[in-house]
Amino acid sequence: MKKIQLAKPFIDKNDINGVIGALKSGKLSLGPKYKKFEEMMADYVGTKYACAVSNGTCGLHLTVKAIGLRPRDEVITSPFSFISSSNCLLFEGVIPKFVDIEEKTYNMDPQYIEENITKKTRAILVVHIFGQPANMDKILSIAKKHNLKIIEDSCESLGATYKGQMAGTMGQAGVYAFYPNKQMTTGEGGIIVTNEKKINDLCVSLRNQGRNNQNDWLIHDRLGYNYRIDEMSAALGVTQLKKLNWMINKKRKIASWYNQALTGYKSIIVPEIGANRTHSWFVYVIRIANGSRNKLMEELEKNNIYTRPYLPVIHLQPFMKKMFNFSRGDFPIAEKVSSQTLALPLYIGLNKKDIQYISNKIITIVKKYD
Ligand SMILES: *Cc1c(COP(=O)(O)O)cnc(C)c1O
Numbered sequence: 001m002k003k004i005q006l007a008k009p010f011i012d013k014n015d016i017n018g019v020i021g022a023l024k025s026g027k028l029s030l031g032p033k034y035k036k037f038e039e040m041m042a043d044y045v046g047t048k049y050a051c052a053v054s055n056g057t058c059g060l061h062l063t064v065k066a067i068g069l070r071p072r073d074e075v076i077t078s079p080f081s082f083i084s085s086s087n088c089l090l091f092e093g094v095i096p097k098f099v100d101i102e103e104k105t106y107n108m109d110p111q112y113i114e115e116n117i118t119k120k121t122r123a124i125l126v127v128h129i130f131g132q133p134a135n136m137d138k139i140l141s142i143a144k145k146h147n148l149k150i151i152e153d154s155c156e157s158l159g160a161t162y163k164g165q166m167a168g169t170m171g172q173a174g175v176y177a178f179y180p181n182k183q184m185t186t187g188e189g190g191i192i193v194t195n196e197k198k199i200n201d202l203c204v205s206l207r208n209q210g211r212n213n214q215n216d217w218l219i220h221d222r223l224g225y226n227y228r229i230d231e232m233s234a235a236l237g238v239t240q241l242k243k244l245n246w247m248i249n250k251k252r253k254i255a256s257w258y259n260q261a262l263t264g265y266k267s268i269i270v271p272e273i274g275a276n277r278t279h280s281w282f283v284y285v286i287r288i289a290n291g292s293r294n295k296l297m298e299e300l301e302k303n304n305i306y307t308r309p310y311l312p313v314i315h316l317q318p319f320m321k322k323m324f325n326f327s328r329g330d331f332p333i334a335e336k337v338s339s340q341t342l343a344l345p346l347y348i349g350l351n352k353k354d355i356q357y358i359s360n361k362i363i364t365i366v367k368k369y370d
Contacts, residue, residue: 004305007181010348014239022235034234045166047193049200056155056177058227059190060088063173066202069094077125078108079315080334085127085153100331105274110138123149128157131282133167158183159248160280184240186233250348251281261359287340292369299365310343
C-alpha cells in the first residue's frame with residue numbers, strides 16, 4: 001500500500017535550475033535574487049514593499065519591533081494558531097491577550113476583542129488560519145476606533161483574499177512563510193510586506209545587523225539581527241512564486257474533491273468559508289464531532305494515511321500555562337475545535353481517486369463510533 005503523507009512541496013525543473021543558477025553565480029547571499037523575489041512578491045500581493053527574511057517567525061519578530069511595540073504592551077491575538085504568532089510577541093516582552101475564535105472559520109472572533117482592550121493594548125495580531133482570512137471588516141473598524149495597529153500573520157494564507165484584497169495587506173504589515181508545507185516554499189524563508197516606508201526601512205535594517213540604509217558594512221545604527229535570506233532560497237522563491245496561482249488552484253481542486261466526498265455525514269464537519277473571502281488551502285482540516293478523532297488518526301496511520309491534529313491551542317502549551325497561569329476552559333471554543341480537528345493529506349499529485357480512497361476510509365472508521 002502506498003504511503004500517503006500529509007504534505008509535500010512541489011518542486012519542478014525550473015526550481016532546480018533556479019537554485020543551481022544561484023549556486024553557479026558565486027553570489028550566495030545579498031545578490032540579485034532576493035531583490036528580485038521581493039519585487040515579485042510586492043507585485044503579487046499589491047504592496048509597495050517586501051522584505052525577505054530567513055523564516056516566517058523572524059519576519060513576525062521584526063514586524064513587532066518595526067511597528068514600535070515595547071515590553072509590557074498588550075496585543076490581542078488568537079489562541080488557535082501555530083506557536084510562533086505569540087512567540088514573536090514574547091521575544092519583545094509584549095503580552096499576548098488571547099480572544100476566543102469563531103466556530104465556523106476558526107479565526108479570531110471580533111465580538112470578543114473590545115472587552116479585552118485595556119490602556120496597554122497597542123495592536124491586534126490577526127492570524128489568518130489554515131488559508132482563510134479572518135473577518136477583517138470588523139477587525140479593521142475596531143482597530144480604527146481604538147487606534148490600534150494591525151499585524152497580519154498570513155504565514156498560512158498567502159494568496160487568499162478578503163473582499164478582493166490579499167490577506168496580509170490590510171494592516172500595517174503582513175508576514176508570509178515558506179517552510180516546505182506552505183503554499184510555496186523556499187526551504188526556510190519568510191517575507192514581510194507593507195505599504196509603509198518606515199516599517200520597511202526598519203525591517204531592512206534589523207534583518208541585516210541594524211546596518212543603516214546606506215549599507216555601510218560596519219556601521220550599525222541599532223541593535224539588529226542576522227535574519228537575511230540566502231540567494232539559493234530566494235531563487236527558489238522566484239520560481240515557486242511564478243507558479244503559485246497554479247499550485248493554489250490545484251489545491252482548491254483537491255479541497256473540492258474532499259468536500260464532495262465528506263459532506264453529509266453526521267460526525268464529519270467539512271471546512272466552511274466565511275463571506276467575502278477566498279481560501280488558499282494551507283491545510284484541509286475536518287472536524288470529527290463524535291469523539292473519535294484520535295482513534296481515526298491511529299487507524300488511518302495503519303492504512304498508511306498520515307494526518308495531524310491541527311492545531312493544539314497555544315494557551316495550553318506547557319510553557320504558556322506556566323508563564324500566564326492559563327487553564328483549560330479559558331477559551332472554550334478554541335479548545336473544543338482543537339480537540340476535534342484533523343488535517344488531511346493535501347499536496348499536488350493527489351488525484352481524485354486518492355481523495356475518494358482516503359475519504360472512504362475516514363467515513364467507515366468514523367461511523368463505527370457514531
Ligand atoms: C508557518 C507559520 C509561521 C512561521 O513559520 P516559520 O516556520 O518560522 O517560517 C507563523 N505563523 C503561523 C500561523 C504559521 O503557520
